[in-house]
Each structure stands twice: as structure tokens, then as C-alpha cells.
Amino acid sequence: MKHNFCAGPAVLPQEVIEKSAKAVYDFAGTGISILSISHRSKEFQPVVDEAVALFKEILDIPEGYSVLFLAGGASMEFCRIPYNFLNKKAAYLNTGVWAKKALKEAKAFGEVVEVASSAESTYTYIPKDYTIPADADYFHFTTNNTIYGTEIRKDLDSPVPLISDMSSDIFSRPIDVSKYNCIYGGAQKNLAPAGMAFVIVKNDALGKVDRYIPTMLNYQTHIDNGSMFNTPPTFTIYSALESLRWLKAQGGVKEMAKRAEARAAKLYGEIDRNRMFVGTANAEDRSYMNICWVMAPEYKELEDEFMNFAKGQGMVGIKGHRSVGGFRASCYNALPMESVDALIACMKEFEAKH
Ligand SMILES: *Cc1c(COP(=O)(O)O)cnc(C)c1O
Numbered sequence: 001m002k003h004n005f006c007a008g009p010a011v012l013p014q015e016v017i018e019k020s021a022k023a024v025y026d027f028a029g030t031g032i033s034i035l036s037i038s039h040r041s042k043e044f045q046p047v048v049d050e051a052v053a054l055f056k057e058i059l060d061i062p063e064g065y066s067v068l069f070l071a072g073g074a075s076m077e078f079c080r081i082p083y084n085f086l087n088k089k090a091a092y093l094n095t096g097v098w099a100k101k102a103l104k105e106a107k108a109f110g111e112v113v114e115v116a117s118s119a120e121s122t123y124t125y126i127p128k129d130y131t132i133p134a135d136a137d138y139f140h141f142t143t144n145n146t147i148y149g150t151e152i153r154k155d156l157d158s159p160v161p162l163i164s165d166m167s168s169d170i171f172s173r174p175i176d177v178s179k180y181n182c183i184y185g186g187a188q189k190n191l192a193p194a195g196m197a198f199v200i201v202k203n204d205a206l207g208k209v210d211r212y213i214p215t216m217l218n219y220q221t222h223i224d225n226g227s228m229f230n231t232p233p234t235f236t237i238y239s240a241l242e243s244l245r246w247l248k249a250q251g252g253v254k255e256m257a258k259r260a261e262a263r264a265a266k267l268y269g270e271i272d273r274n275r276m277f278v279g280t281a282n283a284e285d286r287s288y289m290n291i292c293w294v295m296a297p298e299y300k301e302l303e304d305e306f307m308n309f310a311k312g313q314g315m316v317g318i319k320g321h322r323s324v325g326g327f328r329a330s331c332y333n334a335l336p337m338e339s340v341d342a343l344i345a346c347m348k349e350f351e352a353k354h
Contacts, residue, residue, distance in 0.1 A: 003339035005329040006317030007146055007290065008168065008189040013334045016242040020193075023238055034238050039231055047234075047241050048227060054244035058252050061177045061200060066223045068199040069237050074167045074186035077197055078102040081140065081163055082109035083217050085181060087209045091115050091136040091160070095152075096123045096145035097323070098165060106140070109211075115139075122324070123148040125282035134159040137208075138181055144169035146189065147321040149292035149328065150285040155179045161205065169289050170198070171247055171333055173257040181205040190289070190332045192240035195233040247333065256333050260288040263331045263340045267291050270344045276302070276351050280324060294326030299354070306350055313346045 004011040020034075027034040028043050037044055048069070055067045070076070078101055082090065088110050092103040094117035106112045113136065116127035123145060132139045139158045144151040146168040153169075155176045156162060166175075167185030177183065181202045188194040201219050215221050221229050227237075247256065268286060271279045271293045280292045295303050303326065310318055320326040329343060 001342075002314050002316050003342050004316050004335070005331070005339070005343070007321070007328060007330045008186065009194045010189055010317075010330055010332050011334045011339075012193070012239070012243065013246045016239060016246055016334075019242045020235070020239045024235075027238075034235055037234070039228060039234050044234060047238055048232070051237055051241040051244055052226075054241070054248060055198070055200075058171065058244060058247055059175060059177060059200075064203050065177060066201050066203055066219075068201065068219065068222045069187075069227045069232055069240070070197050070199060070222060071195065071233050072197060073188075073194075074098070074165055074184060074197050075101065077165070077184040077199060078105040079108075080199075080217050080219065081182060081184070082106040083211070083213050084206060084209065084219050085138050085163065086110045087137050089113065089133065089136050091132050091139045093117075093127065093130070093139070093141040094119060095126055095142055095150060096148050098146065098167070099140075099142040102140060102142070102165060110137075118150075123150065124280060124285075126150050126152055126285040132158050132160060136160045138163045140164070142167075144172075144287055144289050146290050146330075147328075148324060149279075149281045149287045149290045151287035151289065152285075153288070161202070168330075168332070169287075171253055171256055172260045172289060174253045187236060187240055189330075191243050192236050195236035196240075198240075243334075259337070260331065260333070263335065263337060264288040264291060266337075266344060267329060267331065267340055270347055274347050274351050276306075276354065277347065280326065289331060291329045291331060292320055292324055292326065294320070294324075302354065309350055310343070310346050313342065313349075315343055315346060318343070 023034040052067045086109045091113045094114050116130035118125050118127050138161050140163045142165040161181040162179050163182045166183050168189040170185050170190050183200040187196050271277050276299045277293045278296050318327045320328040
């Protein structure tokens with residue numbers, strides 16, 4: 001048995017994989033594959049409609065917001081955000097590679113204030129003391145830093161509307177969407193297979209910039225056309241729908257938050273207990289989603305041995321990002337507790353061997 005700790009594309013519920021596979025052969029009794037059916041067909045439209053409705057229901061999204069499914073990934077949104085929302089000035093919190101990439105794109109559109117950064121310590125913590133300029137159009141932050149294993153698990157207080165990259169912790173806890181002008185992320189971490197971004201946009205926050213926005217980059221285009229201005233990633237949307245059905249049936253974001261906390265408590269508990277390992281992120285900023293650790297200094301040379309040992313026990317994808325090294329276990333919504341237990345057993349066994 002394999003335990004999938006990949007950072008993204010990542011683990012999906014078995015049920016979602018089975019239903020998606022079935023739809024590849026026969027979608028909704030049409031006798032045609034989901035891979036081959038028109039996005040304009042009467043059978044496909046309900047897929048988008050239900051996915052949007054469930055997305056809004058599960059996250060308790062208030063009236064006045066749109067949910068979009070767009071190709072291009074989270075990285076495309078790094079430029080779409082300032083195109084659509086940055087008129088004069090924006091504030092960004094720099095907590096990692098993705099946050100920095102978002103900030104870099106914004107600079108092409110106006111004044112960008114980096115309110116704080118933890119770059120000097122390889123992003124091992126979340127800066128807390130900073131001031132958000134009250135005349136900024138928005139304040140952008142990355143809720144979960146996938147590479148470094150730090151996370152902001154609350155809807156920050158800010159004098160200006162929030163915009164967040166929630167690629168790797170969407171649906172892992174309740175959020176107060178009303179504080180945000182936009183929430184976006186790549187689908188492939190916590191929701192669906194690769195191939196698209198989800199974007200939640202506050203409708204009346206649009207139309208406030210002076211510049212011309214190219215048609216495909218304009219959120220209004222996609223709102224007006226229900227994510228179907230051009231051909232959307234149909235298969236990914238279908239899998240996302242199955243994932244959303246699964247999320248709802250499991251008990252929604254409250255239940256996901258409980259599971260995330262339980263997985264993280266167990267795994268960090270073992271990292272802290274086991275003399276061979278040390279966690280890399282500042283304790284109070286530890287992510288529930290991406291759990292990062294390295295060998296303790298006196299066991300440094302055993303890193304490859306542990307990696308191979310873990311591989312032999314069925315652990316997949318636990319190699320840390322190249323900028324951090326060591327190990328990273330991504331524990332997304334669909335990761336069963338059995339996988340965490342198996343990894344912990346593996347860490348204990350390795351300790352016993354040495
Ligand atoms: C993976 C990731 C991205 C990049 O997503 P793409 O869909 O590959 O563009 C951006 N932000 C965060 C937080 C991520 O984890």
C-alpha cells in the first residue's frame with residue numbers, strides 16, 4: 001500500500017478517483033467520455049453549475065461573490081490580481097517563494113509595499129509586526145506556505161480588503177469570505193487534479209481600475225460567461241465536482257479542520273519526540289498542511305537512508321523542497337489518518353534501528 005504525501009498534484013479521495021475514472025469511459029450515461037464531450041452540451045453545464053453551488057455552500061460564501069474555474073493555475077492569478085484590483089497601490093506580505101512571485105507581478109501595475117518578509121530566515125516564520133497602509137487597494141498574503149510549512153490560519157485584520165492565495169489550504173478550515181476581495185489557488189493541492197485555478201471574486205470590487213484589461217485576463221469576462229468564455233478544463237472541473245461532493249458528505253470544512261489538526265498534532269508530536277528529527281518551521285506558525293522536518297544535526301548523514309527506508313514502507317513524496325531540504329509530508333484534506341500513522345511507525349522503527 002502506498003501513502004501519498006505529494007505536495008501537488010496530490011492525494012485525492014479514492015472515491016473521487018474512481019468516479020472520475022468511470023466518467024472517462026462513460027460520462028453521466030451519455031455513452032461518451034468526459035474527455036470528449038462538449039463543454040456546451042446540456043450534460044456538462046450541470047457539472048459547472050453544481051460545482052459552483054457546492055463551492056459556495058461549503059465555504060459559506062456570501063451573496064455578491066462569483067466562483068470561477070480558470071486555466072493557468074495559481075501563477076496566472078499572480079498577474080490577474082493586480083490587473084483587476086491594483087489601481088495605485090497594493091500591500092503584500094512576503095512569506096515564501098509563492099508570495100514573492102505574486103508580489104513581483106504586482107510591481108508591474110503600481111506601487112507595491114512589502115509590509116514584512118521572513119526571507120532572511122528562509123521563511124521559517126510568519127512576520128507578525130507590520131502595518132498595512134490604509135490607502136492600499138488590497139492586502140495580499142499566502143495563507144499556507146507549501147514549501148516552508150508555515151501557515152496563517154486566520155482571516156487577518158486589515159484596514160483594506162484582503163486577497164489571498166489559498167492554493168494549499170483551501171477547504172481545510174472555515175473562512176470569513178466577506179473580508180476578502182478575492183481568494184484563489186491552484187486546484188491540484190487540495191481539490192482536484194492539475195489544470196486549473198479556482199477564484200472567488202467579490203463582484204463589486206471589480207471595475208475600479210483605469211487600465212484596459214485584456215479580455216482573457218479580465219475577471220468580468222469569466223463572470224459574465226460562467227467560466228465558459230472559452231473552453232474550460234472540463235475534466236478537472238468534473239473531478240473538482242466529485243471532490244466537492246465528497247467534502248460535503250464528510251461534514252465540510254469544520255470536519256476537515258478537525259482532521260487536519262489531528263493529523264498535524266500526531267505528526268509534529270512524533271517529530272518533536274523522536275531524537276533523530278527536528279521540525280524546520282517556527283512552532284507557532286506550523287502548517288497543518290505541509291509538515292517539514294530534517295534530520296537532527298548528529299544524524300545528518302542518515303538522510304538518504306531514512307528516505308529509502310520510508311520509500312520501502314510505501315511512503316511517497318516525502319522529499320522536502322530543494323530550497324529547504326529534508327522531508328515534507330503534505331497532509332491535505334484527502335489524506336487518511338492511516339497514512340500519518342504509517343509514517344510515524346516508520347519514523348519510530350528507524351529510530352529503533354539506530
Ligand atoms: C503550488 C502553489 C502555487 C503555484 O500553483 P500553479 O497552479 O502551479 O501555478 C502558488 N501558490 C501556492 C501557495 C502553491 O502552493
